[in-house]
Amino acid sequence: MTDQQKPTGRLRGRRALLAGAGVAVLAAASFAALPEASASLPATPSGWTQVFADDFNGTSGTGVNTGNWLYDLGHGYPGGAGNWGTGEIENMTNSTANVYLDGSGNLAIKPIRDGSGNWTSGRIETQRTDLAAPAGGKLRIEARLQQPNVNTGNGAGYWPAFWALGAAARGTGASGWPGIGEIDIMEDINGRSSEFATLHCGTSPGGPCNETTGIGSGERACGGCQTGFHTYAVEQDRSTSPEQIRWYLDGNNFFTVNANQVDATTWNNATHHGFFIILNVAIGGGFPDAFGGGPNGSTVSGQPMLVDYVAAYTSGSGGGGGGGGGTGGKAIKGPGGLCLDVRSSGTANGTPVQIYTCNGTGAQQWTYVEAGTTLHALGKCLDIPNGSTANGAKLQLWDCNNTAAQVFIHRADNTYYNPQANKCLDDPSGSVTPGTQVQIWDCNGSGAQKFSLPA
Known part of the structure; x- marks a missing residue:
C-alpha cells in the first residue's frame, strides 16, 4: 500500500512525556495468559450498549478498515511538534509491512528497522471522535491485545500504547493539549512486562495534573503481557459523585482517578466530551529514555503489538450512540x-x-x-x-x-x-x-x- 496524504484538520499538538522519577514498581503479580485471539467480539456486557467495535477479521496482509480508522503518517501532525512531541524516532506509515491484519483475527502494528538503522512503525486512530460518557452514565473503552514479544534485554526503545484523546484534539493544535484530555489505557516501555495508566489534563508544564507526567498509576506489573493476550479497559463514570475514571487489567480495577483530585473546570474540560481511540507502537522517546533508553544495538526489529479487538460501550443516561444526557429543551443564544x-x-x-x-x-x-x-x-x-x-x-x-x-x-x-x-x-x-x-x-x-x- 502506498503512503497517503495525512488527513487535514488533525491534532497538531503533542503527546505527554510520561517520564517521572520514583515510579513505583508493584510486587510481581502473575496473570494467566489468555487464549490466543478469539474468533469474534465478546458479548456486550449486561446493562451496556456497544457504540463502536472492530474485531480485525480479514485477509492476511491487508490494511485496516478505513471506515473505522485513519492512519497517522510521518513524524508528527502537520504544523505540530516533530517526533509526535515525545522524542520518538520512528516514521509512521500506512504500509502493510507496518500495519496489517494477520488473518487470524488480529491487527498487527510492527516496528521495523532497516539496514541503515532507521525505524518505521504504525499509528492509527478511530474516525469517530464522539465516544463519550453520557451525563449521568458511563463510557467503557476496551481492547484485548498482546504487547510486543520483547523483554528488557531486547526491547529497549519499544513503546506500545492504547489510548484516547479528547475530540477537540482534531483541530485545536498544540494549544489544546493537555486541557482537552488524554486517557492512556495501556502503555509499556522497553519490554518491562508492565503497564502504565495515566490521565493528562490541565496545563503544561505543571498545573493541576502535574504535566507532563500526568496523574498516573506508576508502573504496574503485567506478567505474561508480552507472550499472551490480556484485556485492558478504562471506564469513565459520570454516575458517581465524585465522577471517576477507572482502569482495568483482565477485569481487575488497579487504578482510579476521582474528579475531586482536580478543580471542576479542569475535570470538565478533560472529560465531558467525545474521545477518539489511538493504537500505536513508538520507538524511542522521553518515556523509554526515563527507564534506560533505546533503541540500541540489542533492540530486535519486527515484534508487533497484536490487537484482537477494540470496543466501546456506554450505559446509563442518554444510551447508545456515544452521547446522551445533557440539558434539554432550552434556548441557544447566538x-x-x-x-x-x-x-x-x-x-x-x-x-x-x-x-x-x-x-x-x-x-x-x-x-x-x-x-x-x-x-x-x-x-x-x-x-x-x-x-x-x-x-x-x-x-x-x-x-x-x-x-x-x-x-x-x-x-x-x-x-x-x-x-x-x-x-x-x-x-x-x-x-x-x-x-x-x-x-x-x-x-x-x-x-x-x-x-x-x-x-
Missing part, C-alpha cells in the same frame, strides 16, 4: 442575542436552521448532548448537508444518525466545533439578522461564532 431556530418550526428533513428573535417556541428548544448527534430540536438534529466540510455550508435539521456531520462540540470559548470539517457554527458575515441561515466556517473566535449552551 450573535446579537438572537436564538438558534428551526425555520417555521418545520420538521421535514432539510429544514433550514437559522438565527431568529427569541420567542420560546418549540423551534428554539434545543437539547445538547456531549457527543454523537449533538444538538436536537423537534425530534431531529442539527446537520451539515451531505457531510460537507466547505466554508459556507448551510445547516439544516435532519434525522439523527450519529454521523460526524451531526457532531458539534461546545468549547470553552462558546463556539460549537465540528471535528470532521474542522469548522465552527457561524452567522454568515456576522449578519445579526433574524432569519439568516447558519453555516459552518473556519473557527476564528469572532462574535459571529459565539453560541451559548441551552439555557
Whole structure:
C-alpha cells in the first residue's frame, strides 16, 4: 500500500512525556495468559450498549478498515511538534509491512528497522471522535491485545500504547493539549512486562495534573503481557459523585482517578466530551529514555503489538450512540442575542436552521448532548448537508444518525466545533439578522461564532 496524504484538520499538538522519577514498581503479580485471539467480539456486557467495535477479521496482509480508522503518517501532525512531541524516532506509515491484519483475527502494528538503522512503525486512530460518557452514565473503552514479544534485554526503545484523546484534539493544535484530555489505557516501555495508566489534563508544564507526567498509576506489573493476550479497559463514570475514571487489567480495577483530585473546570474540560481511540507502537522517546533508553544495538526489529479487538460501550443516561444526557429543551443564544431556530418550526428533513428573535417556541428548544448527534430540536438534529466540510455550508435539521456531520462540540470559548470539517457554527458575515441561515466556517473566535449552551 502506498503512503497517503495525512488527513487535514488533525491534532497538531503533542503527546505527554510520561517520564517521572520514583515510579513505583508493584510486587510481581502473575496473570494467566489468555487464549490466543478469539474468533469474534465478546458479548456486550449486561446493562451496556456497544457504540463502536472492530474485531480485525480479514485477509492476511491487508490494511485496516478505513471506515473505522485513519492512519497517522510521518513524524508528527502537520504544523505540530516533530517526533509526535515525545522524542520518538520512528516514521509512521500506512504500509502493510507496518500495519496489517494477520488473518487470524488480529491487527498487527510492527516496528521495523532497516539496514541503515532507521525505524518505521504504525499509528492509527478511530474516525469517530464522539465516544463519550453520557451525563449521568458511563463510557467503557476496551481492547484485548498482546504487547510486543520483547523483554528488557531486547526491547529497549519499544513503546506500545492504547489510548484516547479528547475530540477537540482534531483541530485545536498544540494549544489544546493537555486541557482537552488524554486517557492512556495501556502503555509499556522497553519490554518491562508492565503497564502504565495515566490521565493528562490541565496545563503544561505543571498545573493541576502535574504535566507532563500526568496523574498516573506508576508502573504496574503485567506478567505474561508480552507472550499472551490480556484485556485492558478504562471506564469513565459520570454516575458517581465524585465522577471517576477507572482502569482495568483482565477485569481487575488497579487504578482510579476521582474528579475531586482536580478543580471542576479542569475535570470538565478533560472529560465531558467525545474521545477518539489511538493504537500505536513508538520507538524511542522521553518515556523509554526515563527507564534506560533505546533503541540500541540489542533492540530486535519486527515484534508487533497484536490487537484482537477494540470496543466501546456506554450505559446509563442518554444510551447508545456515544452521547446522551445533557440539558434539554432550552434556548441557544447566538450573535446579537438572537436564538438558534428551526425555520417555521418545520420538521421535514432539510429544514433550514437559522438565527431568529427569541420567542420560546418549540423551534428554539434545543437539547445538547456531549457527543454523537449533538444538538436536537423537534425530534431531529442539527446537520451539515451531505457531510460537507466547505466554508459556507448551510445547516439544516435532519434525522439523527450519529454521523460526524451531526457532531458539534461546545468549547470553552462558546463556539460549537465540528471535528470532521474542522469548522465552527457561524452567522454568515456576522449578519445579526433574524432569519439568516447558519453555516459552518473556519473557527476564528469572532462574535459571529459565539453560541451559548441551552439555557
